[in-house]
Amino acid sequence: MAHDKDDTITGRITRAxxxxxxxxxxxPGSKLRQDHFAEEFGASHVPVREAFRRLEAQGLVVSEPRRGVRVASFDIAEVREVAEMRAALEVLALRHAAPHLTGAILNEAEAINRAGENAPDVRAWEEANRAFHRLILAPCGMPRLMTAIDDLHAASARFLFSGFRMEWEAPTDQDHRAILKALRERQFDVAAATLARHVKWIGTPPGTKTRSRTAS
Amino acid sequence: MAHDKDDTITGRITRAxxxxxxxxxxxPGSKLRQDHFAEEFGASHVPVREAFRRLEAQGLVVSEPRRGVRVASFDIAEVREVAEMRAALEVLALRHAAPHLTGAILNEAEAINRAGENAPDVRAWEEANRAFHRLILAPCGMPRLMTAIDDLHAASARFLFSGFRMEWEAPTDQDHRAILKALRERQFDVAAATLARHVKWIGTPPGTKTRSRTAS
DNA sequence: GGATTTAAAATTATAGATAAAATTTAATAT
DNA sequence: ATATTAAATTTTATCTATAATTTTAAATCC
Structure with missing residues (x-):
């Protein structure tokens, strides 16, 4: 029952x-030296290399053959790309999850949302945000889709923490409320549309931040 | 220049x-032993392990810690999952690529489509099919999206070659024609809808194979 | 003084070897 | 004969060491 926590050294290095x-x-763009992390984690360079390969697959680092790996650089175009991919995939997940969403799940989502609104910092808010999305999407029963969404969430969080978008407010939690309301009323199309708009919002420039909430 | 073909041993093993x-x-489900492939490729097991990690990220193998890797098993549910993800992401890519599609590109796509119709076997047809999709989607200029689509294509091809769907005909190339026609007429919504239906068709049971062409 | 070539240092990629874990096989007891 | 336990073998995960490549630095030449 306990899911494999991947207790291997490679797994620990990857997560860290x-x-x-x-x-x-x-x-972004800085070199990651395998020997450095091998020493830091008290391991050899082999598990570090394997961790690099996993991070590469997640899009967190880029690897040039025989030149090592660098932290992936992300410009505004890539942030929007990730946002659009997330919107497309989360809508798909929601469409499949919606019929299986029970009242208990929606109540729990509401509680998580409240926790997000009271979050003291961006970090805590992001954690609540991720938990919210995961909770209402997981019942879709599509594991490959969920891991893809998780990877995109990580990329989004990276942008969120980068200070690119500085004035962090918690207004998106209003979107969360609207999504929950639509789901309770079985208005799945409304919920999906709101989710898409909500996810894409993260890639919009700060100045137009209210647009996404007024436009249909 | 131009040696981003990943000439490293790990890269070669991964591709092979x-x-x-x-x-x-x-x-599906069979064990892949690292020492076996190390010997076969005349390499040590370290690059084999790194190749395993890449294949794991592509969803072609699954890895249990301390138990090695197995070829990923796919049931009909997973095939449909991949088809739906492909549909969602390819539609997104097409929406961004459409404005940049020139007549020359569409002509080339038509030539590839003809090659697919004359393909002698499934293998050749799949290659043409993949080239067709890649050609009309690549101008979207979203690299992360394109690699995700490529991985899903690989999973689809795996199903196609598995003999699950035996009676292979080339009727989907009619969908290709319809997509090209809509693109030429700048009817992007029609093209996107046709593409979505076309991609999802691969996951439908054989008996209902005509449904996707008659339904709107 | 600036640029090019050469040498040195750092780093990556691979190989061979070792230890730990799991699966298989064998043996014993019921 | 079947089930349980224990030994043996296989396999993975890791480490240390070596070879090859790239980057950095210096020195020489124009």
């Missing part, structure tokens, strides 16, 4: 590095 | 194994 990259500890 | 898994050489 992913978290630090998302948190913005390394500048 | 991916091709063989897609071709159905290994039974």
């Amino acid at each position: 590095l992913a978290e630090r990259i998302i948190a913005g500890e390394f500048a | 194994l991916a091709e063989r898994i897609i071709a159905g050489e290994f039974a």
